[in-house]
Amino acid sequence: MTDIKELANILSKMSEKDILVFLHEILTESEISDLSKRWRILKMLGENFTQREIANKLNVGLCKVTRGAKILKNSNAITLKLIKEIKNEH
Amino acid sequence: MTDIKELANILSKMSEKDILVFLHEILTESEISDLSKRWRILKMLGENFTQREIANKLNVGLCKVTRGAKILKNSNAITLKLIKEIKNEH
DNA sequence: TGTTTTGTTCTTGTCAATAGAAACAAGGAT
DNA sequence: ATCCTTGTTTCTATTGACAAGAACAAAACA
Numbered sequence: 001m002t003d004i005k006e007l008a009n010i011l012s013k014m015s016e017k018d019i020l021v022f023l024h025e026i027l028t029e030s031e032i033s034d035l036s037k038r039w040r041i042l043k044m045l046g047e048n049f050t051q052r053e054i055a056n057k058l059n060v061g062l063c064k065v066t067r068g069a070k071i072l073k074n075s076n077a078i079t080l081k082l083i084k085e086i087k088n089e090h
Numbered sequence: 091m092t093d094i095k096e097l098a099n100i101l102s103k104m105s106e107k108d109i110l111v112f113l114h115e116i117l118t119e120s121e122i123s124d125l126s127k128r129w130r131i132l133k134m135l136g137e138n139f140t141q142r143e144i145a146n147k148l149n150v151g152l153c154k155v156t157r158g159a160k161i162l163k164n165s166n167a168i169t170l171k172l173i174k175e176i177k178n179e180h
Numbered sequence: 181t182g183t184t185t186t187g188t189t190c191t192t193g194t195c196a197a198t199a200g201a202a203a204c205a206a207g208g209a210t
Numbered sequence: 211a212t213c214c215t216t217g218t219t220t221c222t223a224t225t226g227a228c229a230a231g232a233a234c235a236a237a238a239c240a
Contacts, residue, residue, distance in 0.1 A: 003126035008109040010172060011101050020098040021168045025161050026128055030226065034197080036093035038116055051217060061199045066218055071115050078111045082100060120196065124227080141187060151229045156188055 041068040046083035131158040136173035 001009075011019060023032065037058060044054045051065040072080050091099075101109060113122065127148060134144045141155040162170050 003129050004113065004122055005106075005110055006176075007125065007129055008113065009106045010176075011109050012104060012106040014102060016095075016099045016102040018168050019101050020095055022172070023094065023098060025169045026125070026132075028227080032094055035097070035116070039093050039097055042116075050215085052215090055199095059199090061201090062217085063200095063219075064198065067197095069217080078108055079115045082112070086096075086100075118197080140185085142185090145229095149229090151231090152187085153189075153230095154228065159187075 037064075038068065041065055042072065042079060043083050043086060045069055045072060046080075046087055128154075128158060131155055132162065132169060133173050133176060135159055135162060136170075136177055 011022075014022065023035075027035070037060060040058060041054055041060065041064065044057070045051075045065070045068055049057075051062055051069065054060070054065050055062045072083075101112075104112065117125070127150060130148060131144055131150065131154065134147070135141075135155070135158055139147075141152055141159065144150075144155050145152045162173075
């Protein structure tokens with residue numbers, strides 16, 4: 001079992017609260033911030049904001065947004081599925 | 091709800107397999123590699139290797155190992171608990 | 181007390197992700 | 211056909227995590 005797979009296994013068994021603490025322990029604050037921004041970009045893409053709107057609102061570069069768009073295109077639909085689920089909850 | 095908390099919430103509901111795919115979608119390969127190494131450092135610290143042994147074996151700097159050791163000292167014991175559980179499974 | 185081992189911090193330089201801005205590509209609307 | 215909007219890529223510079231090694235601190239042990 002690879003290390004990253006072991007991590008995935010562990011995460012799948014943890015509570016939301018524990019995961020939150022764990023992420024703050026194993027990642028730096030700036031990494032947390034980067035990860036949050038990536039996630040927010042993906043969500044906004046799912047809500048059909050234009051890339052320029054997203055870049056402006058989140059203070060990120062256009063290239064980063066485009067990268068997020070690629071994830072949604074090329075992915076096995078996991079991320080795509082997730083943001084759709086989030087959207088339907090509102 | 092913050093973005094990172096939402097991420098924690100989502101992860102807590104996902105299967106190991108989906109988490110693995112998701113991590114590969116939202117992180118770059120070098121980030122995955124970094125994360126894996128941090129996890130491995132934590133595990134080896136839990137097995138009482140010296141920091142110099144760990145640095146040599148994993149080809150990382152001593153300072154990085156020390157950083158891992160700090161996590162285990164200052165943490166709310168989440169990470170510490172995790173690596174202890176891992177150890178007991180063997 | 182002095183020595184050795186181990187943990188921690190510091191300095192210099194490297195590398196990957198990124199911002200910012202511009203350029204380019206592709207469609208749509210007029 | 212010509213704009214105009216939007217998505218994509220490229221360029222340069224910045225930033226943070228990191229390696230390598232040295233220096234320093236602390237603890238164990240003789």
